[in-house]
Amino acid sequence: MHNILVTGAASGIGAATAQLFHRRGWAVxxxxxxxDALAALADELGGAWHRALDVTDVEAIQAALVDFCGQHDGQLRLLFNGAGILHCGRFAEIPLSEHTRAIQINVLGLLQFCHAAFPYLQNTANAQVINMGSASAQYGVPTMASYSASKFAVRGLTEALELEWREHGIRVGDLMPPFVATPMVANQQYVPPVMRRLGVRLNAEDIAEGAWQQAHGPAVHRPISLQFKLMYWAGQLSPSWLNRRVMGWLNRP
Known part of the structure; x- marks a missing residue:
């Protein structure tokens, strides 16, 4: 039986991903x-293994991996890095501590999980890492500056590890959706202009299905939704000045 470890699993995309892989026969x-929310989901999934921890706590991460992978002969088929936070608003009006926390969770937490999980992934046939990226890694998004920066970092780490870990038989990729109807998005007090213009057209289950496809395909980046797929591929071919102009138009007040 394949196994998957999901971070950020208590709600939103993480919970939907855990539910989908569980339904399709994976140990989660x-x-x-x-x-509390984590324990409730674990009960729903028939007593799934779970651990409450802060992804910025290296020792807690290492202990969790020892315990979970120890129950699977020291193997980890798939690490899904879904933990992340978002704080929308004008950069200078958001406390520095909020920007710092976003980078700590979205980047450092993900990096630390990848680093700690490497021995277990290396010990597993067809092992894989799926990182939760974002459409905001296409071009920097105003009023989402630290979140956008964090997702650029995730994109860079994903690309680097995809090349570096090939020799170990480990695939690395990310999911790149635009806005998704999750509690993280719904709880924002400030709505960025780009969110108003593009709308929130995806739900957590759409992203979970994208994770399933990613787990069975060779893609490095997986843009999700037709709307963003068109924007993504156009962005790969367009000069930077045109991407900047489009982003400026999308973020008009």
Whole structure:
């Protein structure tokens, strides 16, 4: 039986991904900071392994991997890095501590999980890492500056590890959706202009299905939704000044 460890599993995309892989026969491990919601999901999934932890806590990450992978002969077929936070608003009006926390969770937490999981992935045939990227890694998004920066970092790490870990038989890729109807998005007090213009057309289940496809395909980046696929591929071919102009138009007040 394949196994998957999902971070950010208590709600939204992480929860939907865990539910989908569980339904399709995978052994699921759940990690999140929100212990009560995590325990409720674990019960729903028939007593799935779970651990409440902060993804910025290296020792907690290492202990969780020892426990979960220890129950699967030291193997990890798939690490799904779904933990992340978002704080929308004008850059200078958001406290520096909020920007710092976004980078710590979205980048450092993901990097630390990848680093700690490497021995278990290396020990597993067809092992894979799926990182939760974003359409905001296409071009920097105003009023989402630190989040956008964090997703550029995720994109860069994904591309680097995809090349570096080939020799170990480990595939690395990311999912790149635009806005998704999750509690993280719904709880924003400030709505960026680009969100108003593009709308929130995806739900967590759409992204979970994208994760399933990614787990069975060779893509490095997987843009999700027809709308963003067109924007993504156009962006790969367009000069930077045109991408900047399009982003400026999308973010008009």
């Amino acid at each position: 491990g759940l990690v999140d900071l929100s212990g």
